[in-house]
Amino acid sequence: xxxxxxxxxxxxxxxYKPLVVGNNxxxxxxxxxxxxxxxxxxxxxxxxxxxxxxxxxxNFGSVTVGTTSSVQVVTVTNYVxxxxxxxxxxxSGDFIYTTGGGIPCGATVPANSICTLGxxxxxxxxxxxxxxxxxxxxxVSSPEVVxxxxxxx
Numbered sequence: 001x002x003x004x005x006x007x008x009x010x011x012x013x014x015x016y017k018p019l020v021v022g023n024n025x026x027x028x029x030x031x032x033x034x035x036x037x038x039x040x041x042x043x044x045x046x047x048x049x050x051x052x053x054x055x056x057x058x059n060f061g062s063v064t065v066g067t068t069s070s071v072q073v074v075t076v077t078n079y080v081x082x083x084x085x086x087x088x089x090x091x092s093g094d095f096i097y098t099t100g101g102g103i104p105c106g107a108t109v110p111a112n113s114i115c116t117l118g119x120x121x122x123x124x125x126x127x128x129x130x131x132x133x134x135x136x137x138x139x140v141s142s143p144e145v146v147x148x149x150x151x152x153x
Contacts, residue, residue: 014028025042026044027040027041050084050139052141053074053145053146054074054075055074055146056146057149058074058146058147058148060072060150060151061150063123064153065153066122066123068096068120070120073117074100074101074119074133076144077114078109078110078111078112078139080111080112084109084139086105086106086107086108086136087142088135088136089135090134090136092131092132092148093130093132093148094122095131095132095133098119098120100117100118100119103115104117117133117135119133119146121150123151126151126152127152128151130149132146
């Protein structure tokens with residue numbers, strides 16, 4: 001702010017907060033009363049989802065009614081520099097949320113890290129069954145959803 005004396009410089013700090021996922025190109029414009037009154041500095045960045053799940057779909061195949069499948073593991077990745085609090089993890093239908101994998105998720109998804117969730121299928125009827133594993137967290141991308149399918153036999 002204020003006058004910039006001849007031969008002096010100043011620093012402008014810019015914070016990048018993408019509104020969309022993917023590559024973004026924009027510019028910073030400085031308007032002054034110099035001979036060339038408008039200066040533009042090009043800037044670029046990539047917007048990423050703060051938290052993702054993988055895989056996003058799981059098919060358990062055929063499982064006998066009244067039994068429970070083996071645990072399938074879902075990896076949760078946090079791409080930001082702070083831990084992301086987990087509000088809830090819910091499995092719908094005949095699917096069961098459980099711990100699974102080598103790094104079970106606790107109350108948060110650790111900063112710049114991964115944790116794992118488990119899900120099982122325990123059909124109560126014969127035929128095709130679908131549901132979701134839903135991770136509700138404090139990330140802007142929440143909720144993260146894994147689509148689940150299986151067949152009761």
